[in-house]
Amino acid sequence: FRDCHRRARQMANALTSLGVKPSDRIGTLAWNGYRHLELYYGVSGMGAVLHTINPRLHEDQVAYIANHAEDQFIFFDLTFLPLIKAIAGRCETVKAFIAMTDHAHMPKDAGIDNLLCYEDVIEQCSSDYSWPVLDEDAASTLCYTSGTTGNPKGALYSHRSSMLHTYAAALPDALNCSARDVILPVVPMFHVNAWGLPYIACMVGAKLVFPGPALDGKSLYDLLEAEQVTLSAGVPTVWQGLLGHVEETGQPFSSMRRTIIGGAACTPAMLRKFQETYGVSVLHAWGMTELSPIGTVGTMKARHIGMSQEERDAVQSKQGRVVFGVDMKIVGADGIELPWDGKTSGDLLVRGPSVVRDYFRNEGDSPLRLDDEGQAWFPTGDVATIDADGFMQITDRSKDV
Incomplete structure (x- = not known):
């Protein structure tokens, strides 16, 4: 550093x-x-x-x-x-x-x-x-979405929004990062700031390990072991390659204790393989370019610890609870908020200091949606349920996205 x-x-x-x-x-x-x-x-x-x-x-x-x-x-x-x-x-x-x-x-x-x-x-x-x-509201970084119809849209982050996102994401119930960690972000630095890990590692003083372009299973495993990585983050396809390599070679993970999986849902088989076979805890997470990007992380609450393995797996398969600073709700077609019962699904809306207000250069209408109280929310395009503990689970994409 x-x-x-x-x-x-x-x-x-x-x-x-x-x-x-x-x-x-x-x-x-x-x-x-x-x-x-x-x-x-x-x-x-x-x-x-x-x-x-x-x-x-x-x-x-x-x-x-x-x-x-x-x-x-x-x-x-x-x-x-x-x-x-x-x-x-x-x-x-x-x-x-x-x-x-x-x-x-x-x-x-x-x-x-x-x-x-x-x-x-x-x-x-x-x-x-x-x-x-x-000025804390001055722009610091710019990242364009790639998951939209038409041309990519730019999300412009301020120093303030990035700082607040870094604090929130590093908290114990979020990514739980500290100076005792060795962090390897497999998620690219060209993809929403590698989920904020380059900022988080610097803030807490964690050792940061970079893989460069070598993202195959063998290269990642060798780097994880050589640098004694404790925490890594990436999408499921990358972890499939890594798990395939360790299964083929019979090698264990000597230092890695946690992996953050986002970008797509983590399958139950991958969850069990990491945790039961290799002793690596899985943190399921969800976010978007427009959220800087972390919205939820699947850290369990105290009451989940005594549950059966099957029940805990069901909780971990969800995308998790909001990080500090993010508000979340689900609404029906009429815009009315729906209950957090883990069964009722609706359009997922979010707001917070790290959530986009407008796209860069203000082209087109504002993406925000006003509720009956005049509060502005960002429509994520996801359909989700939220349970009584605040755990969100993506179930579909909105038909108009």
Whole structure:
């Protein structure tokens, strides 16, 4: 973290020398790695806006997003050089593309006129930089949704919303992170800030381990063991590969004790395999780009501890309880709130300081829905039940989404 702080200050100086001004958007097309973390803090810390772009989108959408955000520079890992070549001529506001590598590994004859080297850019800059005092409501990061019809929509996060989200997500009944953890975010840093883990780990002082592009079962297992990771987070498809590897090799997990699963429902078979076979607790979670992104985490209450295994599995299969700061309710077609009985399903609405109010550049109508009391709620597009303990379970998607 000391090195990260020093290099983030160098990056802030570098961006200033390149003419970057407060609120300018700076794009990234990058895996989970230390240079990406330096940009998280160097870009947002100087008052500019870090815009993490999902490289898995079609090149037309990537070009659209870069233009819509009016990115001034785009940093990229060499893996994505073909994508940069495909979009470089179509990015109207980008002044230069910066390869996240050192001079020795710069691509030869890349065919991109305005190509810079990351290490060359920061090496010539001093680490003597005083962070500006920023308005807490100023924008810090920008992330576009990928699960919508039509063009992706931008969710713009403020320093305040990200800070509150970080506090809430780190709490014991949420992700329960501390300086005693070693955290490996498999969930990409280009996907809603890796669920906030780069901020959480820095806040609590946890060791942070980055997998880069190597997300196969063997590579992840070797990294988990080598760095003695205690907590990891990702989507079910990644964990299928990891579980397949440990089953095939007969190797146990020597340090990992918890895994956060989101993005899709965790199957009962995966839940049992992690917990009963390998002694790794599963935290089911749910969220959205528009929620910064964590909305609920499936941490059980005291009364669940004495339940049978089958009953506890049923609780854990739900998406969980809201994290601090998020309000949640389900409503019928008439907008009337429905009971929390674990059976009645309705449209899921949320609100809170880390929930989006408008999409970036205010294109189209506000996504928020007013209730009879004039309170604004964000319609998630999910249909869900909520039980008497506040545990939410997704059952469907709204027909109009």
